[in-house]
Amino acid sequence: MSPINRRGFVTAAAGAAAAAVAVSPEAFAAGRPHGTAADGTESATDGDSLNYDDTTDFTNADKGFIAALTPGVVKNAAGKVVWDNDAYSFLKGDAPKTANKSLWRQSQLASKQGLYKVTDRIYQVRGLDLSNMTIVEGDTGIIVIDPLISAETAAAALKLYRDNRGDKKVTALIYTHPHADHFGGAFGVLPNGAGDVPVIAPDGFLDHAVSENVYAGTAMTRRASYMYGAQLPKSAAGQIGCGLGQTVSVGTVGLIAPTKSISATGQVETFDGVRIEFQMTPGTEAPAEMNFLFPDLRAVCMAENATHTMHNIITLRGAEVRDAREWSHYLNESIERFDGRVDVAFASHHWPTWGGAEITSLLTQQRDLYAYMHDQTLRMMNLGMTGAEIAEEITLPPALEGWANRGYYGSLSHNVKGIYQRYMGWFDANPAHLWEHPPVEESKRYVRAIGGRGATVARALQCVHEGDLRFAATLLNHVVFADPSYTRAKSELAKVYTRLGQATENAVWRNFYLAGAMELTEGVKPVSTSTSSPTMLMALTVDQLIDSVAIKINGPKAWDLKVVMDWSFPALGKIWHLTLQNGVLTYRSDAVADPSAGVTLTMTKPQLLSLLGGNGLGDIKVAGDVSLLQRMLAVVEKPDPNFAIVTP
Numbered sequence: 001m002s003p004i005n006r007r008g009f010v011t012a013a014a015g016a017a018a019a020a021v022a023v024s025p026e027a028f029a030a031g032r033p034h035g036t037a038a039d040g041t042e043s044a045t046d047g048d049s050l051n052y053d054d055t056t057d058f059t060n061a062d063k064g065f066i067a068a069l070t071p072g073v074v075k076n077a078a079g080k081v082v083w084d085n086d087a088y089s090f091l092k093g094d095a096p097k098t099a100n101k102s103l104w105r106q107s108q109l110a111s112k113q114g115l116y117k118v119t120d121r122i123y124q125v126r127g128l129d130l131s132n133m134t135i136v137e138g139d140t141g142i143i144v145i146d147p148l149i150s151a152e153t154a155a156a157a158l159k160l161y162r163d164n165r166g167d168k169k170v171t172a173l174i175y176t177h178p179h180a181d182h183f184g185g186a187f188g189v190l191p192n193g194a195g196d197v198p199v200i201a202p203d204g205f206l207d208h209a210v211s212e213n214v215y216a217g218t219a220m221t222r223r224a225s226y227m228y229g230a231q232l233p234k235s236a237a238g239q240i241g242c243g244l245g246q247t248v249s250v251g252t253v254g255l256i257a258p259t260k261s262i263s264a265t266g267q268v269e270t271f272d273g274v275r276i277e278f279q280m281t282p283g284t285e286a287p288a289e290m291n292f293l294f295p296d297l298r299a300v301c302m303a304e305n306a307t308h309t310m311h312n313i314i315t316l317r318g319a320e321v322r323d324a325r326e327w328s329h330y331l332n333e334s335i336e337r338f339d340g341r342v343d344v345a346f347a348s349h350h351w352p353t354w355g356g357a358e359i360t361s362l363l364t365q366q367r368d369l370y371a372y373m374h375d376q377t378l379r380m381m382n383l384g385m386t387g388a389e390i391a392e393e394i395t396l397p398p399a400l401e402g403w404a405n406r407g408y409y410g411s412l413s414h415n416v417k418g419i420y421q422r423y424m425g426w427f428d429a430n431p432a433h434l435w436e437h438p439p440v441e442e443s444k445r446y447v448r449a450i451g452g453r454g455a456t457v458a459r460a461l462q463c464v465h466e467g468d469l470r471f472a473a474t475l476l477n478h479v480v481f482a483d484p485s486y487t488r489a490k491s492e493l494a495k496v497y498t499r500l501g502q503a504t505e506n507a508v509w510r511n512f513y514l515a516g517a518m519e520l521t522e523g524v525k526p527v528s529t530s531t532s533s534p535t536m537l538m539a540l541t542v543d544q545l546i547d548s549v550a551i552k553i554n555g556p557k558a559w560d561l562k563v564v565m566d567w568s569f570p571a572l573g574k575i576w577h578l579t580l581q582n583g584v585l586t587y588r589s590d591a592v593a594d595p596s597a598g599v600t601l602t603m604t605k606p607q608l609l610s611l612l613g614g615n616g617l618g619d620i621k622v623a624g625d626v627s628l629l630q631r632m633l634a635v636v637e638k639p640d641p642n643f644a645i646v647t648p
Contacts (some may be wrong), residue, residue, distance in 0.1 A: 065161065120297060128156055194257075255538075278293075293342065307404075313414075328367050430484065473500065480648075491521070492514075565577075
């Protein structure tokens with residue numbers, strides 16, 4: 001008899017385990033995105049769907065190759081390595097026991113590096129960062145699409161193109177969406193800023209780029225260090241990729257603000273003689289995103305809406321929950337708009353797809369993938385199941401188990417939980433979960449109830465012996481949070497995380513597990529990348545800069561403060577009126593000074609950035625009581641970019 005959960009639904013994973021199916025316990029480590037055994041082979045649940053004799057992806061990934069960057073290493077001006085694709089040279093031959101076979105295959109494909117011809121006048125540089133840079137040759141120069149993460153890698157990619165295709169000027173820059181791997185290297189393409197070069201982005205781009213990379217940037221960057229495994233050793237036992245690419249570069253992140261927004265599906269614009277027809281896709285892979293067709297070149301850029309992996313509905317680094325239903329609808333619209341008009345589809349990650357039928361098949365498969373996840377989650381949710389229960393129960397139909405739908409980056413498990421979160425929030429309606437203790441206090445109580453840290457570790461090791469690595473991790477995690485000085489618990493938990501990570505098909509789960517093991521054994525590794533660099537902040541509006549201060553106010557310390565001040569920007573013709581009271585910084589703006597302001601600062605935006613960067617007033621003109629500014633700045637708290645994750 002299959003085990004039944006508390007609502008009477010048969011739990012497939014538990015049923016398989018109880019029936020003693022010949023699947024390693026690690027097969028269930030990834031929460032059923034795809035079953036995988038410790039030796040990297042697929043479990044009995046879905047192994048038959050994988051055809052390793054199909055080499056189409058390898059053929060497509062190699063197609064159009066022109067030249068590679070040799071060596072495949074990029075350094076910054078100080079000589080520090082910010083990208084090293086050669087570190088993945090170990091990805092040759094068959095998968096070792098320390099890596100999932102399917103994920104190993106994906107990493108082999110994603111690690112291919114160089115300049116490639118996509119079709120007439122369209123080229124891509126792949127393997128020089130997490131994302132691709134696409135270059136379209138116009139009448140007088142080149143249009144660059146998505147300039148990677150770092151200025152250094154973007155400059156290297158552009159140089160590789162120019163070394164092989166000629167020293168052509170950049171005549172337009174396009175951002176497909178507001179994630180840092182698609183705009184961060186802008187100054188590597190346009191070192192002096194936009195000037196008279198149009199910078200094109202979907203409507204709403206800047207607001208979303210700021211909310212993700214500045215407002216929540218510190219927390220997301222810290223978590224991203226786990227997700228992409230940038231600090232893990234590159235080896236068959238360590239980081240082998242992240243499913244979407246290999247990892248993130250660690251160079252200089254910047255942002256050149258868009259000068260032209262695209263707002264409507266069907267909008268046609270011409271840049272440097274190249275016609276582009278846009279499809280707006282907000283709420284899919286990003287809150288502001290767009291696909292676009294080159295009708296005269298019979299090519300379509302699918303941004304990050306259709307790649308060769310199941311994508312994230314909710315990313316493990318953190319982000320707004322994406323709308324799987326809308327994602328599916330927009331892919332359906334793409335099929336309708338582009339069918340019969342394209343011979344190649346390329347994206348901001350992975351390799352292109354050639355052939356009208358093949359493109360339609362890819363888009364159809366992914367359309368149905370996101371629709372199935374959405375609809376089945378809602379169906380099961382309306383039967384009373386929670387997100388965790390749905391994630392354990394749901395499986396994809398065999399017809400949707402193709403290579404491009406595998407859970408290398410997103411996973412069926414955490415995507416389902418994201419869909420549940422979008423509709424229902426964090427609470428599963430069980431009152432026991434309404435007011436639980438925070439992790440440290442809860443862990444102390446668990447360990448005490450089990451009989452102390454020694455007894456808890458002993459029970460966890462019994463779970464390891466029995467093959468229940470998931471519960472072993474739970475128990476050991478409680479011991480670590482209850483008593484972080486107990487090194488044995490840390491050591492044993494690191495071993496469990498390593499086994500779980502090396503078994504899973506999902507690259508970012510692997511990276512999270514292995515990064516967690518590294519923190520347990522070696523301590524916190526400082527994050528070297530920041531999305532709040534001066535060039536990034538310079539692109540922000542004054543409103544956004546004030547917002548970035550407001551979210552750093554230490555509320556309790558500011559409870560009894562009241563500060564009213566004006567920030568005047570003559571070059572902008574506006575005055576911002578700031579009020580700090582009740583621990584909250586609010587503001588409004590107009591062209592008239594506030595007579596109640598206790599202090600007025602007259603400045604430029606670069607001067608404001610210098611002030612917020614801790615460099616003092618400098619040449620800022622001050623009228624009134626400057627101590628009010630000092631009192632406000634005294635309650636602005638500096639975020640911690642290196643906070644612990646798997647330890648208290």
